[in-house]
Amino acid sequence: MKIRLMTATAPLVLGAMLMSGCTTVSAATDAPKAAAGDAATTYAGPFAKPSTLPFHAPDFASIGDSDYQPAIEAGIAAKRAEIAAIADNPAAPDFDNTIVALEKAGSLLTRVRNVFDQLVSANTNDTLDAVDTAMSPKLAALDDDMYLNEKLFARVKSVHDSAQGKALTGEDAMLLATTYADFVHEGALLAPAQKAQLKQMNLRLASLETEFSQKLTAGTAAADPVFDSAAQLDGMPEAAIAAAAKHAEDKGLKGKYAIALLNFTQHPALSQLKNRASRKTLFEASVNRTSSGGEYDTTGIVSELATLRAKKAALLGKPDFASWQMYDRMVTSPAKAMSFMQSFVPALSAAQTREAKELQDFAKAHGDDIALQPWDWGYYAEQVRRAKYDLDDAQIKPYFEVWRVLEDGVFHAATKTYGITFKRRTDLPVYHPTMRTYEVYDKDGSELALFYFDPFARPNKQGGAWMGNFVEQSYLTGDKPVIFNTLNIVPPAEGQPALATWDNVTTMFHEFGHALHGMFASQKYPSLAGSNTARDFVEFPSQFNENFATVPEVLNHYAKHYRTGAAIPPELIGKIEAASRFNQGLGLGETLEAAMLDMDWHRLTPEQAGQPPMAFEGKALAEMGLRTDLIPPRYRTPYFRHIWSNGYSAGYYAYIWTEMLAHDGWDWVEKHGGMTRANGDHIRASFLGQGHSKDYAVMYRDFTGYDPEVEPMLEARGLVSKGR
Structure with missing residues (x-):
């Protein structure tokens, strides 16, 4: 559900190049080295050098809240010096002294940000929030000062246009292409006055996004x-x-x-x-958590964010923010994304109307003289589900103890499919006592990765679930990945087992799909490694991995009663499978509505964006052709963290697009023998271990041999009958 993948862009948002620095300070090739060295040596805190723990994992035992701001400030200073050294290099620009040098820059900043961003999202406090607020504008300014540096861009453009640049292949060619595209995207071609204007916009946007995130976290807890x-x-x-x-x-x-x-x-x-x-x-x-006025109301922030984003897009020559944002996507335009989403509306609208009548009739038949309301849908859907399938959470949850699901389910599926194995580490410090850490070994027995699992909700933790890296894989730096999954499963009462809902189980498999994407990274350059892919591709590995949750060999291995150890009964499995297509009006409807709402917000002109947010939302929902009166979007505007602070603006459609990829991809797996080691090697070789080393459509065709088709998703959702 960073990347911080929500999985995982963090509250402090930087461009891909800035996020991808390595874990060892390195000045530009052939560039003056003193400036960068001087800036770095003034800082001697816990992030000054890579951690001495295995895999350079963060040493949480030696890091205090007061350590983050000095480290971020030192990282900014060192990054500025490194960028200046590259821009001022007297040697003629080439791939190594410009493009690779940029890839190496910022190691100190990356080291601290990879830890801080997770802490401020998953275990924050007033001190960390204050650091977040103070540093966001400075980081945004650093981002701008890199991308809008005329001398630096002149070198990048020179390499891009050169014979050497045109002759590059493989990852080198991709790094050059993405670096150049990122600079252009961030405004490198603007006139000086426009660049100054853009910098001011970006400073304000960074502050607003941080303010939104903090206010939403606090407002959700207060409500x-x-x-x-x-x-x-x-x-x-x-x-x-x-x-x-x-x-x-x-x-x-x-x-x-x-x-x-x-x-x-x-x-x-x-x-x-x-x-x-x-x-x-x-x-x-x-x-109403953050839209009822008062201290935690976010609607004013939303209005300013939407307006500024629209103005920024106009300054950059784009008709709207969505058009600007989608420059690097698999789906290349807002029109294509909306057309894809609208193709679901007729069948989904019919399903919602049919299901609403079924729920209303059920209530009436059982003596409840009510007019169905949004707060009734889930209750009566559960009653109908029980009547149809004799299934409820009380029956299911005893078979899904959280740690057993992880170790005997999620890990077991990965072992059987990819040959990797896991060993728990209790000697490494964590930032919260309910976490666990595992060392991951590749199929040949070599060390592959380190994995942290933080499963339980707490008041100082952002909602949702996400994946991210404490350390990014890179052959350039010699680093192996250190990865975390973060969820929000309701914690058990004292002395009780930690039991998961089926939705929690699915989320665990989902987020581990992101983790596998990071673990199997096999790239030279960190900015192209693992899950550093487009929004509408990055959710493909995670949604694809959800399929393993119901493979009988996997399900029977982890779904065991927490008291007796008895395997989940076959009839209960049958009920889960039969119920999986039930209530699609809500299941798909709320996600599709949120995705369309996101795209509606980010296709506005500056004049349109300034209207009252709730009035705009009401109009947008009314025009979708769906039963939004009974099924509101998964996230309403004032608490839509994905799009206002976590990097999914004009990108929430990616969940539906990649679900389509995942179902189509799983259809291929089932037609080619299912969960086999041969298929696992093919999956890893074709896309799961490729990062962004290739074009996304090429990777998908490498996997299946054809372009994606939507029919398997429609069948899986029960919106069309099987039998193609």
């Missing part, structure tokens, strides 16, 4: 609905009610019950709560 009695939570599992009591006590409300809001609109408890008033309270707390 947790509080209930006076356990009776109001009737229908929730006992463990969840106990967790709500503990959560309220932690908030200073002993004797009451508080439900922690999650990242998205729908909350799992909406499918459980029997009390309709409680459902309404929870739903309204979720959808």
Whole structure:
């Protein structure tokens, strides 16, 4: 669900080149070395050199909150000196002294940012938030000072246009092409006055994105609905009610019950709560969390962000922000993305209408004289699902203990398919005690990667799930990957097992697909390694990996009752499979609506973007042709973190596009023998280990032999019948 992949662009957002620095300080080839060295040697904190731990993993035991700002400031200074050395190099520009030198620049800054960005997202506090606020504008300025440096771009352009540049092949050619494209994208061709204007815009945008993220995290925690009695939570599992009591006590409300809001609109408890008033309270707390005025309202930030982004696109010669943003995508224009999404509307709208009637009729038949509302959908859908499939979370969760799912499911699938193995490390420090760390070994027994797993929700953690790197793989630097997966599974009550919903299980496999993309990175250049790919390709490996969750050999290996160890009964598996296509009106609908809303926001002109956000959202939703009155988008505008601060602007459609790739790709796997080692080697060789070393369409054709087709996704979603 960075990259920080939400998985994973972090609150401090930089361009691809700035994010891709190596882990050892290195001045430009043939360039003066004193300036960079002087800037770096003034800093002697814990990030001054690569960690001495295995894989250069962060030494959290020796890093304090006060260490981050000095390290970031030193990293900025060192990066500036390195960039200046490249720009001022008296030697004629060539691939090594300009393009590769840029790739090497910024190692200190990358080292600290890879850790800080994760901490401020997953385990933040007032000190880290203050550093984030202070550093965001400085990092944005650094980004601009690199991309808008005329002497530096002249060297990049010289190499790009040279005979040497045109003769490059493979990764070298890709690095040159992406470097040049990034400079042009960031405004390198603008006139000096326009560059000055762009810099001011980018400073303000960076501050606004950070402010939005911080306000949303705090506002979500502050909006947790509080209930006076356990009776109001009737229908929730006992463990969840106990967790709500503990959560309220932690908030200073002993004797009451508080439900922690999650990242998205729908909350799992909406499918459980029997009390309709409680459902309404929870739903309204979720959808109004940061749009009801007061301290945490984000709508003013959204309005300014949307307007500034539209103005920035206009300055850069593009009709809208989406057109500017999609320069490096597999889907190359907003029109193509919208056309793809709109192709689902007729079938999906029919499904929503059909399902709404089914839920309304069910309620009436069971004596509930109501007019179906958004807070009712999840509850009655669960009742219908139980009636149709005799299935509920209380039956399922005992078979999905979190650590068993990870070790006997997620890891087991990777071992069987790719030949890699895992060993838990308890000797390496972590930033939170509920985390675990594993060393990963390749199929030949050699060290492949280090993997950190941070599964549980907490008040100081952003919602959602994501993957990222503490250390990026690169043959240029000799580094192997250090990767983390971060989730927000509801933590267990004290003394109780950590049990997962089926959605949690799917998310675990999803995020590990991102992790595999990073672990199998086999690139020379860090900016092209692993998951450093376009938004509408990066979610393909993760959604593809979700398929392994239901492969019988895998499912039977991890789905065991936490008390008895008994395997999940075949009939329960059958019910899960039968229910997988149920409730697509909500399942696909809320995601498609959010993706279309994102694209609607980012196709606005500067004049259009300044309108009141909630009025614009209402109009946009009404024009989608979907039942947005009953099924609101997965993220409404004021809490759509993906697009306002996590790098998915004009890119949320990528989840649906890559789901299409994933289903089509899995269709190929099933037709070629399923989960075999031969297929695993082919998957790794064709796309999972390729990073951005090739064109995305070429990688996909290397995998399947043909361009992607949408039919397998429609079949998997139950929107068309099988039998092609």
